[in-house]
Amino acid sequence: MTRRRTAAALAAVLLTVSGCTSVGPGRGHGGGTPGPRPDDSTSTSTMRGITLPSWNRTDYDSPAADGYLRDIRATGARWVTFTPTWYQNRPTDPAMHTTEETASDGSLRRIVDRAHALGLKVMIKPHVDLPGDADRAEIGPRDRTAWFAAYRRFITHYADLAADTRTEQFAVGTELAGVSGDLAAWTKVISAVRDHYDGPLTYAANYDEYERIPFWKELDLIGIDAYWPLSTKPTDDTERLRRAWEPIGKRLAAYAQRQNRRILFTEAGYVSQRGATTAPYAWTISNRTGDAEQAAAYRALLDSFEGKRWWAGVCWWMWDDWPDSGETPARLAYSPHGKPAEKVLRDRWAT
Template sequence: MRYHVSIIILGILSLICIWSCESQPKDTKKSAKINGVSLVASRDAIDSSHITPITNVNANYASVMPFGFIRSLESAEVLYNTDRQWRGERVDGVTETIKHLHNANIKVMLKPQIWISRGEFTGDMMMASEEHWTTLENSYEGFILLYAQLAQDTNAEWFCIGTELYNFVNARPKFWSQLIKKIKTIYSGNLTYAENWDKVDKVTFWNEMDAIGADAYFPISEDKTPTIKASRQSWQPWKTTLKNLSDTYNRPILFTEYGYRSIDYSGNRPWESQREDGKINHEAQLNLTNALFKEFWNEPWFAGGFIWKWFHNHSEVGGMQNNRFTPQNKPVEKLIKEHYQQYSN
């Protein structure tokens, strides 16, 4: 009798074990994401030693950002690839940078951008006449198609067709439609456009892109040092907006830029970039970044993002006395390294 009871008990335990094992997820590895850094253009040539710190934080992508310049909000001409620019802002420096990144198995988003003198916001750019619009369109097209060809020639995995240009995009839809068509005849990789957080849901050509690009400076907290829990809660309405946008266009959301300064109240107006003395707050930067990671990186409709911003001369930038955006040599750098490792290829 005891023998039969033992057999029955062993059988029940075996069934429990089988059920338990089958109920556990068979693959606990997290889905790979774009774990990127926004690599600031260098004045001088770079080499492989400048790429090593990027690999050390487990980044698998970097955005490379050549610049075109406009003299004022009313000026119509984009100046680009000139001898007066830093090496990293020109074709030769961009080509060199992409080569070193690819040699380190880091993929690339080529992201040409506009800088207006005195730091005026590009989204406010509006031409006063049809003549000025035509001049802007012709020079911007030359700028973008030059780098679309470079993206193709260097096998860049992504190409960003513009950054925070809402007035231009909204006022001149025919121009942007034909520009996208021209880009696609040159470049065969993935396309996105980087719109500012407050206009990303108003862009109408997302169906022509492979991802919806958002520069993710959404206001999250008015607290001096936001907590992770409160920051995650504050993300919910913005997250719903982004999820609905992804569903509408059947495209993933890509944070073409994201990040926070290591300064008091950095979640209140995260887009602000003016220099301020003191007010250093690494905990605020750490908590806000952690909350963003926890809210988005597990979502299937989210592609990943590029932290703003990363300098090539790692040992000379950032640090505990720096209250700017860069995560380099700050507590948040360790968080990024650990987080990116979980979502690597």
């Protein structure tokens, strides 16, 4: 999910990726075999997760952070995802860099520790974004060799941090459709990550990208940001939404079988706006609240996929915005907090 942001905020560059060094010693992968697989007898556990993104260097050190983690835990969630984000000024740039909107390494380490102290497991899912409303799928560097070299430095930086903090799962990329078709380059990226981090790996492909990814067999899980439109008009009819998932689910089950990998919804979410199910990927659909539609969408997704052996779970996008940082009013935002969608999670997960 791409966050709307201002160009001015992105102008403050703190560090270029070419100057970034690892934060800890490498961790050898030891040549282990990726797993688990759809047909494994141990493949029945699913992620019950919620994403807590950051939009500022100090968000994860916010006084609100502990409350957010406790509230996430209270829904019955057992996982939380953190999203440190670097930026490119232009899609064609050869490297990415930090800004004041990049969570500091120290704050990321501390919030991982606090999540673990509450009994939550952690996935770190680093993002690379563009200014304003630009879609990261538009990233298409002129010099791909330079970009992938920079990307390897960026992603192994966080792989080291994940290893040092005993993070349970790691994503090697998110929605980079403009470069995700390069098998050789991504094989090198994944190999480099495995030299630094021993845990399970995924890649978060957008819902219209995942079938074009050539490197799933280098990873442990297929990751999909599951923003499929489910309706052509606003609806809070759970059964109608469940029926809309049926052909998608059949296609995903067959794909998981062909790839011999389970599928994790690395993101899924709906704004609490009327019409959310028509464009789940959109931050702004209307100025009318749609709490019932959001809750119905949560219920339909869980009805459709919970219990499927090929399905590895979901990490909902997203929990609350940080104080004073929300660009979308809380009553209209993706957060389920304090809305009927939170009750759906509590009813399903807090048992």
